[in-house]
Amino acid sequence: MKKITLLPILAVFAISLFFISCSNSAKNSSSPQTLNLGVMSSMDYLPLAVAQREGYFEKVGLDIKLHKFYSANDRDAAFQSENIDGCIIDYTGAILQKAGGIDLKLTSKCDAPFYIVASNKSNINTLSDLKNKQIAVSKNTVIDFITDMALKSVGLNDSDVKKVEINKIPVRFEMLRNNKIDATGLPNPFALMAQNAGDKILTSNDSLGFSITGIVFHKKAITDKSALITKMYEAYNMGVEYLKNHSAENIKDILSKELGFPEEIIKETQLPDYSPTQLPADKDIVATIDWLKNKGLIKSDFDQTSLLDAQFIKK
The missing domain is CATH 3.40.190.10 (Periplasmic binding protein-like II)
Known part of the structure; x- marks a missing residue:
């Protein structure tokens, strides 16, 4: 029975691993980060x-x-x-x-730009007119923050209005359009769509300066x-x-x-x-x-x- 020598086999295996490693390294170095x-x-x-x-x-x-x-x-x-x-x-x-x-x-x-928009049937023409009105917000979010900053700019706070929590922007938009709420905060295109339909943009974060x-x-x-x-x-x-x-x-x-x-x-x-x-x-x-x-x-x-x-x- 012939004796099997492992050295040549191990050498070939080592060389193969070397080339595979080099190939993978080249591939990785040539692949740009994303x-x-x-x-x-x-x-x-x-x-x-x-x-x-x-x-x-x-x-x-x-x-x-x-x-x-x-x-x-x-x-x-x-x-x-x-x-x-x-x-x-x-x-x-x-x-x-x-x-x-x-x-x-x-x-x-x-x-x-984010906007505070009032319903065209709400008799709200300025931010001061928001007192005692229903404003839809998403609680503790940027819309809530903008609403409070807008109120603050005319000497009001959130206790001067009736906040209604409505998280989804399309739902707030539809409720505004159907006069279910008096005002709300909206980004574009919803704010422009509301204005185009007759609702009133009262202010924006740009107008408030932040x-x-x-x-x-x-x-x-x-x-x-x-x-x-x-x-x-x-x-x-x-x-x-x-x-x-x-x-x-x-x-x-x-x-x-x-x-x-x-x-x-x-x-x-x-x-x-x-x-x-x-x-x-x-x-x-x-x-x-x-x-x-x-x-x-x-x-x-x-x-x-x-x-x-x-x-x-x-x-």
Whole structure:
């Protein structure tokens, strides 16, 4: 019986493993990292939507996936489970998650108008007329915050009105249109649709002088993917520049397909004055934190300085 020598077999096996390892290393090194960002159908998403349509991400050499969510709860769940690196979110939501233990950083503000709209049969013409009226809100959310800021601007508070909790935006819109409530907070296109049908826009966060949404990333994503985030903001700023030089008619495909704008509303839409990448104003963050503290939703010692990360803001 011949003796079987294992050395040649082991040598071949070792060489095979070496080449497989090299092949996998080459594959991994040649596969670009992907930045995963969560977005919703809102106006603050427009610079990114334009960047995607116009090829700005490719121009700056970025592999990015925009994950579209139709519910804030779904977006938050994806972010908290780290299935996405970052997302567009309102300041109230970002601060609540930070206070809840999610290691996130707010890296920039966004531009998204939210409006306080009154029914055309409510006899409400100014914010002061909201006293003793029914206002639909989604409790402890950005809509609730905006409502309180609007009331505060005319010397009222939430005890001066009758708040009705209605979480879903389309339901609030329908109840406003059917005169089941006197007023509510709405984003576009719902606010413009209501105005087009005869309801009255009383104010917006823009008119009140504060921003309410921004982009957050996990601290780990900032550490591991800082170069990708930098490129994302380059493309974002290119999208802002496009929006400054074009009208709603030039992006009607995005407004219609991505944000659900009816054709007749697009013709009347004035785009927000989008700004290049910048941090939220301190006063906006302080106002949000104070509001959440007063409601007992975050602790009184919440550290504002731990929330912001300015490294992606051009000097």
